[in-house]
Amino acid sequence: MSPVIRPFAVSALALAILAGCSANTPVAQTQPSAAPVTTQVTLAAPVVAGEKLTMKQIMANPDWMGVFATNPYWSDDGKSVYFQRQPSGDALKTLYVQPLNGEASEVALDKLSDASAEGVLDQSGQRKAFIYQGNLFVKYLASGETRQMTRTNTAVDGVRFLSNGDLAFWQGNSVFRLHADGMVEQLADIRMTKAPQGVQAPSSYLAKQNARLIQFVAAQHDKAKARESFKTELGKADSTISAEPWYLGDAEVVNELSLSADGRYLLLSLQDKNYQGRSEHDIMPNYLGKDGYVDPVPVRARVAEDNPPGERLVLIDLKDRQQHDISIEGLSGFDEDVLAKVKAENAKARGETYKSEKSPRKVQLMQDWGWSQSAIQWSEDGKLLVMLEAVDNKDRWIAAVDPESGKMTTEHRLHDEAWVNYDYNQFGWLKDGRFYFLSEETGFSQLYIKTPGKAAKALTQGKFVVSDLTVSSDGKYIYYKANKDHPGMYNVYRVSLADGKDEQLTQWQGVLDYRLSPDESKLLLLASTRTQPDEVYVQHIGGKLERLTHYTSSAFASYPWQTPEVVAVPSNHGAGVVYARVYLPEGFDASKADKYPAVIFNHGAGYLQNAHFGFSNYFREFMFHNLLAQQGYVVMDMDFRGSKGYGRDWRTAIYRQMGHPEVEDLKDGVAWMVKNAKVDDKRVGTYGGSYGGFLTFMALFREPELFQAGAALRPVTDWAHYNAPYTSNILNTPDVDPIAFERSSPIEHAQGLNKPLLIMSGVLDDNVFFQDSVRLVQRLIELEKPMFETAIYPVEPHGFREPSSWLDEYRRIYKLFEAELK
Structure with a gap:
């Protein structure tokens, strides 16, 4: 004590x-309870x-306030809304569906596979591919029919439609193509091991002696060489045989892979396999282990011991069997000593002098801190952009990679003497060959568009923060969230890519998140005010706002909470x-x-x-x-x-x-x-x-x-x-x-x-x-x-x-x- x-x-x-x-x-009259404490806590009186107010009330199981809707999203036909609810004591979330003009109902277990929030559309917008419970599904949006494409114990990790309408998906380090006729073709088999040596000529004295003196040994070697040569030639001549694996060595692991729209190129991000981000020296003791002993729980590494290795990019041409190791020399400032002033100050404090020298910096794909996209973006016509960050936190680059040569060139560099924000990093291609991105270069996150090789153009300007971008299906608008009226008040806007016209689409006096409806006529909002918790609303663009859920309890809603003044x-x-x-x-x-x-x-x-x-x-x-x-x-x-x-x-x-x-x-x-x-x-x-x-x-x-x-x-x-x-x-x-x-x-x-x-x-x-x-x-x-x-x-x-x-x-x-x- x-x-x-x-x-x-x-x-x-x-x-x-x-x-x-x-x-x-x-x-x-107040006496301490002798009852044992359990995880099933009775709700306090409203x-x-x-x-x-009493302390026991406000710190009670929060379900008395209401079991609120979370993570709302549109049904594929835009006629209903899905959301989750989870009482505090429950281990699992329950999915609900609510028609726009009806009551919510729980989604049955056998219907969950048809209620996927995420997915990718084909170029015509008629099919949606998605992953549920590790398996691949395709939904035909006009009819609502859903077909299961895989049923395996090996989870599907990613999926995309190819430009010809075929479907590509990957499991672990294997990439497959599902042809229109139902044939499954393995496009790539990535193996993080050293390549097999094949049949080798005798090298040691004893091996050479055996081959020279013993005819049987020499004959076995010649047969093995012949079989190896035949297999190689057969693979080249017979198109029914799957391509040979790619061997990338045993020192790294694949962090991310991404396939081009035509299925020809594969970009890999690799990292040292020995890096785990875990402490090598420590654990966290759980003194109340279930078996009555102290459980040693592994813990993350501390900044004082961590040493992130960065990543390297490898581009593979699956058609011509070529591999390009992408050099970071195409990044502006890739070898700058960006911490020179800091190092000099610390050296001076030690009574030393620091000499600045250029040296290649460690880089990695921009880390995902909640933005739902990859740092690798392919256009439909085969162009490639990657977003990279320096491990030293001082630079973020958007770079173009030439698929044929593997050469990387800088399209945009965001440098910060302090650190580049891990937030506000959305980017992607537009239908007209330009790309959009967010940048804090003016001091506030703003929206830009850029033609590769040319100067960027700002679509928004001001002392407010832009986030949560959505590009319309026809490529004419970008929707976004911003706090233009007050730093603590957020609304949804859209800007026209043709003339830059900016429209405010909501008039909410609080904070919100949004999703655009499939037909792009409505916004789904999860919104709150200072005394009203999150509820789900539908905002008709150019029309009325409708509240969809009412999960705030009457006990909470009727209490005269003080509205804090901002x-x-x-x-x-x-x-x-x-x-x-x-x-x-x-x-x-x-x-x-x-x-x-x-x-x-x-x-x-x-x-x-x-x-x-x-x-x-x-x-x-x-x-x-x-x-x-x-x-x-x-x-x-x-x-x-x-x-x-x-x-x-x-x-x-x-x-x-x-x-x-x-x-x-x-x-x-x-x-x-x-x-x-x-x-x-x-x-x-x-x-x-x-x-x-x-x-x-x-x-x-x-x-x-x-x-x-x-x-x-x-x-x-x-x-x-x-x-x-x-x-x-x-x-x-x-x-x-x-x-x-x-x-x-x-x-x-x-x-x-x-x-x-x-x-x-x-x-x-x-x-x-x-x-x-x-x-x-x-x-x-x-x-x-x-x-x-x-x-x-x-x-x-x-x-x-x-x-x-x-x-x-x-x-x-x-x-x-x-x-x-x-």
Whole structure:
């Protein structure tokens, strides 16, 4: 158990809230339950309008709020909508179908194969090929008939229609062609082994002697050579025989493969087979293993030990049996020392001098962080584009590859002195031979089109963020989502490729995601507002908006939740304004002399937007903030620098200094509340999870007088222990840039703690390891800091799952704030 500064002093009202009873329930009637905790948690009683919120209610199984529709998509005929629902205690999601003018019904198990969300269309738009449960299906859209094309235990990994109407698919490293007459042809058999040596001439003295002296041995060798020669000649002459395998060596594995529209060319992305992204030295112990023992769970590599090898591209001509190893020399800046300044600064700190030299950089296909497309794009007439990123995170290229020669040339280079965003990277071909792409080169993600070899043209311009591109089937429009009216408000637009005319298609006062209907006359929306969770809507383009689902419970919908005001906090640190949500105390009166306590919530992920006009993903925190407001607190929820939705400069302000600009923003938030919300600056606390926990540490350690208390949930304490894909973007790597890691890691600043701190971590957290908290606790003990407490959650991963854990966690947070801020 960690040291405690002093017992928390809690009011009777606070005890009632902590116990889960209403504000007017006698405390003496509340008794701890002796029943064992199970994963089947009974739903708490619904909230009643006019009653005070209780902690047990808002941290209960969230199904009381409603079991909402997720991942909605159109049926192939556009007459119905599919979506999933999953009660919190269920292991599986259930698929539903709802006609546009009817009620939803569960899709039967034997009908699931006909309800595929994804798929590819042939050039005529009459057939859709898709994969279900590892097998290949083709649906004839006019009739609705679906045919199963494979039924094997080897999963189909990908599919595409070829330009002549045949269907190609791949299983593992084997690529097949399904001809119109039903014949299955193996186009490519990729083997990641060394090529067989074939029949070799005797090489050693003894072998040569045997062949010279023993006629039988010599005859056997000659027969083997003859059979080998015959097989080779037969393969060339007989078109009924499948082509020979391709042997690419035993040092790599295939990460991705992509086939050209005519089925002639195959592009492969290869990576060192020994790279797993796993720690070679460590495990995560599960102390509650099912057999009663400690289970050693493998964990990801830390950025301090990870060394991504990059990838190499190989282009195979299946017709002429030629292989091209694609050189990265066609990429602009492929050998630049982009970290020269960083390396020089770190060398100087060591008393050394750094000499910059050019050297080829490691590159890889742009990693998929949620965008549903491949980084390899073939046009219907055989042109090839690839999107590559440097492993050092400073460049993203769109490059053209000549299929005949394998030569690569740069079509677009996006360079960033900080890091290239892993978001906003959609690109692809248009029907007229041009291609489209997103780029942050102006400071905001905008849409461009480009003819290969010529200059790009911007289709959108402004200080807003463009995302989620959809090209119309006739190639005349590109649909997109953007936050033009306010950084926290999103709508759907389309731009004409002929004249650049831009149209706003929705008028939503919140946030949304969309899908275009098959006939392109409607938009399917999953949309929310600040107090209304996601529901499914249909927006008729140029017409009315219709709500399709009503899954928000009456208990939740009828409760008078406070709508948080989205405010622009002026920055005293060069940031312009910082957007934040503000919850005001019940009965707030600006004319009163009394000053209020306050809490600032720090969202997770760092790169995430929460001060928007939609329903927060932090729904428990939304309710907790309502509870705090009922108990007399002002609550602020900031989109500090580094957050999503505000452009490149806002995102990269934290480069090499995580936790520094953000704390400045928190200071401005406190100043705003003091000026505008009657807040006592000596009674302000802060809390957050993951990145929010990290930021809580940095605020308490580096600005010890800013907050009077803080709670850090599942927090990062040392960035050298976090993963490479996220951390190396912002801080480079510890071997290259130790200055950035020491500047940005809370454990390096722990000596600054002088206010009460609560640290809470899940033991099974495979994202931010439990070890993070263990190391910081030991550091605080050695620094003789008595003002912290810890709480551990033995069964919880990074995102807590059990209502009992959520309840315990937030009871402790509330208890801390009541003791230190009231």
